[in-house]
Amino acid sequence: MLNIAEIRKDFPILSRTVYGKPLVYLDNAATTQKPRCVVEKIEEMYYNLNANVHRGVHFLSQEATNAHEAARVTVQKFIGAKSSSEIVFTHGTTESINLVASSFCRAFCREGDEILITAMEHHSNIVPWQLQGDIKGVKLQVVPINENGELCLDELEKKISPCTKLIAVTHISNVLGTINPIEKITEIAHKHNIPILIDAAQSIPHLPIDVQKIDCDFLVFSSHKMYGPTGIGVLYGKEKWLDALPPYQGGGEMIASVTFERTTYSEIPFKFEAGTPDFVGSAALATALDYISEIGLKNISRYEHELLKYATQQLQTIKGLHIIGNATNKSSVISFLVDGIHPYDMGMLLDKMGIAVRTGHHCAEPLMNELGIPGTVRASLAFYNTHEEIDALIKGIERIITMF
């Protein structure tokens, strides 16, 4: 059993008020709050270990380098990667996907080739591939979803053609909460000799992930959605793929040698890390991972599942409220609409009660079009949320309905 009252003490922001009301933070899919240890790590890095990494012979630079490279090993262990050289630090999920899209398409795609995605992707797993459409002529193929918001797996296999060069799929939908069967999808991809990229932005804070068990070729996520600092994220890539891909950006740190005529590149992962890396961010991300590991992702997952079940049951008691996304296998996100109330109005009024939810298309406009809705209200949970906060949400929605 998690001691939520104790855990909440680690997150100072959770005890603040907004508009004189206790903050009820239910926007965790957008970004999570940070535990004290993460903020203290950032402070410690700037106060005690601030020096540029990899280049310096001096003591401080070596300490900063050690912290940065130790963070890489922490990430490796957290996701079960074979080697720390398979961990590339990026700015976040978005940059990680742009990196793969750019380098992969440059090396392996030509006019008419296809990237297979799903109808529930975030814009960051759609637009980078479309940019490659402009440059390399690749096209998107889209796997549809059923009325519960689950992926149509048989359609996925039917959409695979000799032109399919890569499958890119979200692990958990940031709108529907659907958990996609990524091991099964990876198996299908590999049966057809196609590499697969998993967008784990919404799953990594909620479920234990083992990239070797999944056997995916790439997996991407953002630190800020898993209690770490903003501005840093991860691209995991199997060694054979990272070796095969050309660099994404050029500059310092990613080279072996440079002349005006020709440059040779560094080994992986440094080949993909041009410029001064965010060594403060990486160290603080590692602190966040240690913090999560200490609580235990299995415990987190169990508690959040129970909270999701409770929230779903309570929301279902409200007349005129419709939950969008009813997958059997679902995680920490509940989208809903209430008859006659625009999601934006619902979000604004809940905010005045101290309840932070998100409204709109959630960077998934194509999904909204598929569902034929303009947007949703989205409550997204973390392990520091409580049953009382769900009660506050329900009371808030009921009050708003009576106002309308």
Ligand code: PLP
């Ligand atoms: N993918 C999914 C499923 C997301 O939910 C998000 C953010 O909400 C992203 C990608 C983009 O993450 P970031 O903005 O941290 O790069």
